[in-house]
Amino acid sequence: MSRARDTAADSDGDAPLISVNDLEVHFETEQGLLEMFDDPDVVRAVDGVSVDIGENDVLALVGESGCGKTTLGKTIIGLQEPTGGSIAYRGRDIWETKAGNTDLSFDDIRSSLQIIHQDPGSSLNPNRRIVETLSEPIRLTHPDISAGERRSRIYSLLERVGMTPPRDFASRYPHQLSGGEKQRVALARALLMNPDVILADEAISALDVSLRVEMMDLMLDLQEEFDTSFVFISHDLSNARYFAAHGNGRIGVMYLGNLVEVGPPDRLISDPKHPYTEVLRWATPNLALDASEAGDPPMRKIDIPDPVNPPSGCRFHTRCPEARTACTREQPELRTLEDGHRAACFRSESDHRYWESDPIED
Numbered sequence: 112m113s114r115a116r117d118t119a120a121d122s123d124g125d126a127p128l129i130s131v132n133d134l135e136v137h138f139e140t141e142q143g144l145l146e147m148f149d150d151p152d153v154v155r156a157v158d159g160v161s162v163d164i165g166e167n168d169v170l171a172l173v174g175e176s177g178c179g180k181t182t183l184g185k186t187i188i189g190l191q192e193p194t195g196g197s198i199a200y201r202g203r204d205i206w207e208t209k210a211g212n213t214d215l216s217f218d219d220i221r222s223s224l225q226i227i228h229q230d231p232g233s234s235l236n237p238n239r240r241i242v243e244t245l246s247e248p249i250r251l252t253h254p255d256i257s258a259g260e261r262r263s264r265i266y267s268l269l270e271r272v273g274m275t276p277p278r279d280f281a282s283r284y285p286h287q288l289s290g291g292e293k294q295r296v297a298l299a300r301a302l303l304m305n306p307d308v309i310l311a312d313e314a315i316s317a318l319d320v321s322l323r324v325e326m327m328d329l330m331l332d333l334q335e336e337f338d339t340s341f342v343f344i345s346h347d348l349s350n351a352r353y354f355a356a357h358g359n360g361r362i363g364v365m366y367l368g369n370l371v372e373v374g375p376p377d378r379l380i381s382d383p384k385h386p387y388t389e390v391l392r393w394a395t396p397n398l399a400l401d402a403s404e405a406g407d408p409p410m411r412k413i414d415i416p417d418p419v420n421p422p423s424g425c426r427f428h429t430r431c432p433e434a435r436t437a438c439t440r441e442q443p444e445l446r447t448l449e450d451g452h453r454a455a456c457f458r459s460e461s462d463h464r465y466w467e468s469d470p471i472e473d
């Protein structure tokens with residue numbers, strides 16, 4: 112099971128590992144009986160997101176509940192079909208691959224893109240010992256491997272994720288494990304596939320605070336060792352900062368389906384270029400940088416707009432303390448500023464007509 116053999120495909124020229132282009136995922140909401148003849152409401156969970164993920168990369172996605180982090184993450188690993196735009200793995204469109212229109216197999220792509228959930232217990236069969244749960248994916252993908260080899264691979268991975276003695280943990284049922292141990296099993300199961308990308312969706316949120324850094328450190332060690340990239344989803348900017356900083360990666364800030372700022376963690380936090388990133392920093396007690404940031408949030412309104420009817424122009428303009436009339440009419444693009452730092456705010460364009468337009472009064 113060498114890494115080279117398990118990689119689903121060689122790169123297509125210089126294509127990034129994952130390339131997300133102008134991605135849209137819109138959901139039609141359920142209609143009640145009284146509304147059955149109306150057009151369905153559409154939630155724009157992800158709307159016009161473009162981002163690349165490289166080899167051995169880290170992208171930490173942050174933003175408040177409902178901003179589209181999970182939907183974007185699931186689309187990146189091929190679990191959710193986009194309604195617009197595209198998502199490519201090593202230069203091949205994932206959904207064209209599923210339709211049989213590329214030289215790759217969808218199953219190979221899917222096994223290269225793994226997920227760890229917030230609640231690992233729900234994805235472990237309560238009636239199966241850990242060794243059985245971990246054997247199944249190897250049996251399916253490598254039917255030629257003997258039972259003995261399977262076991263030794265499982266034991267060495269369990270040991271690698273800190274579950275020693277591995278034979279003891281392998282023989283347990285999920286209910287005999289703590290939350291942190293279940294999360295380690297989920298990580299081992301993801302790694303069995305030698306994945307190119309692991310989506311860690313709030314994977315540390317349910318753990319005791321004392322265990323969170325330990326789990327992040329373990330994932331980061333394994334990122335190096337297995338040459339795996341991580342999409343790390345968190346509602347907590349300080350965890351996102353820790354993971355992205357130690358993984359030499361980026362933070363991506365989402366707001367109402369848009370990616371509004373992407374950048375190296377220290378720069379994004381010390382010098383945010385989008386007013387919403389400032390709000391997240393304000394809301395994260397150990398990151399608020401000076402006394403002037405204490406007190407009221409740097410927002411005009413607290414209420415989150417309806418994702419079915421997002422505000423025109425810049426979606427943050429209804430809450431943004433810097434908003435001017437230009438922001439109500441035109442949607443800012445994610446522009447590159449410097450050294451991989453990108454932001455979608457007119458304030459980073461010195462000649463934009465934003466500067467001549469009137470501030471929005473409440």
Ligand SMILES: Nc1ncnc2c1ncn2[C@@H]1O[C@H](COP(=O)(O)OP(=O)(O)OP(=O)(O)O)[C@@H](O)[C@H]1O
Nearest residue numbers: 138139154156175176177178179180181182183418
């Ligand atoms: N299958 C679905 N059908 C309809 N709407 C959906 C579906 N999945 C997500 N949504 C909606 O899409 C929006 C984005 O949801 P998503 O779960 O991606 O956000 P999130 O940032 O991950 O939030 P959270 O942190 O609460 O999980 C929300 O308004 C959500 O209600």
